Amino acid sequence: MDYSFDFQSVSFGPLWEGLIVTLQLTIAANLIGIVFGFPLALLIMSRFAPARLPAMLFVEFFRCTPAIVQIVWFFYCVPMLFNVFLGSMTMGIMALGLNLMAFNAEAYRAAIQAVPREQLDASIALGLNPLQRTLYIVLPTAVRASIPVLLTNGIGIFQQSALVAIVAVQDLMYQAKTLATETYRPIETFTVVALVYFAVSFPVSQIVGYLERRRQLIMS
Amino acid sequence: MTLDFSIVLRFQEALALGLWMTIKLTLICVVLGCSLGFSIGLARTSRSALLRAASSIYVEFFRGTPVLVQLFWIFFCLPLILGVELSNLTSGVIALTLYMGAISSETFRASLKSIGPEQLDACVALDLPRRVQVTSVILPQAVLRAVPTLLSNCVSLFKESALVSAVGMADLMFVGQNISNNTARPVEVLTVVALIYFVIAFPLTRAVTLVERRVLAKLAI
Numbered sequence: 001m002d003y004s005f006d007f008q009s010v011s012f013g014p015l016w017e018g019l020i021v022t023l024q025l026t027i028a029a030n031l032i033g034i035v036f037g038f039p040l041a042l043l044i045m046s047r048f049a050p051a052r053l054p055a056m057l058f059v060e061f062f063r064c065t066p067a068i069v070q071i072v073w074f075f076y077c078v079p080m081l082f083n084v085f086l087g088s089m090t091m092g093i094m095a096l097g098l099n100l101m102a103f104n105a106e107a108y109r110a111a112i113q114a115v116p117r118e119q120l121d122a123s124i125a126l127g128l129n130p131l132q133r134t135l136y137i138v139l140p141t142a143v144r145a146s147i148p149v150l151l152t153n154g155i156g157i158f159q160q161s162a163l164v165a166i167v168a169v170q171d172l173m174y175q176a177k178t179l180a181t182e183t184y185r186p187i188e189t190f191t192v193v194a195l196v197y198f199a200v201s202f203p204v205s206q207i208v209g210y211l212e213r214r215r216q217l218i219m220s
Numbered sequence: 221m222t223l224d225f226s227i228v229l230r231f232q233e234a235l236a237l238g239l240w241m242t243i244k245l246t247l248i249c250v251v252l253g254c255s256l257g258f259s260i261g262l263a264r265t266s267r268s269a270l271l272r273a274a275s276s277i278y279v280e281f282f283r284g285t286p287v288l289v290q291l292f293w294i295f296f297c298l299p300l301i302l303g304v305e306l307s308n309l310t311s312g313v314i315a316l317t318l319y320m321g322a323i324s325s326e327t328f329r330a331s332l333k334s335i336g337p338e339q340l341d342a343c344v345a346l347d348l349p350r351r352v353q354v355t356s357v358i359l360p361q362a363v364l365r366a367v368p369t370l371l372s373n374c375v376s377l378f379k380e381s382a383l384v385s386a387v388g389m390a391d392l393m394f395v396g397q398n399i400s401n402n403t404a405r406p407v408e409v410l411t412v413v414a415l416i417y418f419v420i421a422f423p424l425t426r427a428v429t430l431v432e433r434r435v436l437a438k439l440a441i
Contacts, residue, residue: 060418063425064417065417065421069393069410073406073410076410077406081407161286162286162288186292190289194285194293197289202280205280205284
């Protein structure tokens with residue numbers, strides 16, 4: 001191999017700006033996913049079919065199509081179908097947020113189903129109404145149980161957020177593509193960018209591993 | 221605006237070609253990726269620290285970076301480093317196989333871990349050689365337990381394969397985007413593309429649930 005590396009040509013200014021955009025996308029999408037995923041999970045589990053079926057369709061659709069298709073669809077079709085023109089950042093957040101909502105809803109559902117039967121019996125015996133039961137009994141237990149999966153999904157969306165570069169949102173990946181083309185230094189640029197993504201997601205996945213181990217210890 | 225889905229029918233052959241590319245890519249990478257994943261899974265549980273460290277770095281790196289970045293790296297950097305031209309298909313296969321290898325090695329590792337120590341004790345008591353332990357005791361159980369998760373890994377791979385459109389491989393997504401750009405009918409074309417992906421992936425996810433129930437019943441846990 002006769003390639004001479006030149007990491008000097010990787011300018012960190014644009015990459016830093018890109019990383020900020022990527023993090024903004026990730027955090028905003030996670031807020032949407034964590035907050036709205038829970039009611040969606042309740043809808044999926046509802047006994048009332050007209051509420052359950054659309055919710056299930058929504059979740060299955062987001063889980064069974066590629067994220068890139070969803071994002072491209074969102075950017076091209078939403079403005080045409082609904083005649084709304086939002087900034088690319090807002091669109092990116094919404095596309096990623098809806099995707100994460102579907103995945104988090106599944107995580108919440110598993111956690112809700114794992115809430116012990118006795119707790120529900122007890123809450124009925126205490127005369128709590130369904131709303132109180134959901135808010136004070138199911139929600140706290142289920143949210144705590146689903147934290148590892150929510151975090152894993154959160155890193156997932158951090159990685160998926162690289163896809164918005166394809167529809168020209170100026171995130172880390174987009175800046176990397178521009179920089180690589182401008183400097184003719186793809187190896188250095190993409191290696192640095194891969195390391196940046198890794199540096200963010202690796203610690204989070206370690207935390208997930210730690211939380212899961214601790215949970216298993218508590219359970220056993 | 222008026223929607224006219226009949227426009228998609230005019231391009232059904234192109235879409236079929238794209239779909240075939242997507243399926244071909246997925247199948248090749250499933251086979252290669254699962255074999256790679258199993259060896260890496262074994263390496264991660266091996267007694268040699270070097271082997272363990274190397275395989276962990278590989279897995280963590282591929283799980284910790286976006287697949288899009290991996291694809292770009294392999295498409296643009298690998299040919300420069302190796303000094304040879306790689307065809308689109310080869311680069312795509314390399315990238316997705318490495319990705320599939322990383323995620324399925326985790327699956328195999330988890331299933332290897334779930335095989336109780338009493339099984340190994342029994343192997344020792346029966347004085348089975350290491351090779352027989354692996355091929356006749358560990359492998360069948362590990363694979364059986366891994367099947368449901370492997371299937372859902374395959375669904376992920378099928379979905380991630382749409383990323384190769386970003387580097388110009390003519391898969392279903394690429395063909396769909398091309399048609400939608402040329403006809404200025406993104407709503408119809410992209411919706412149909414999304415539906416095609418859905419129609420394939422959805423039954424597979426149902427199959428995962430079914431297989432899971434079967435496997436659990438068979439293992440009686």
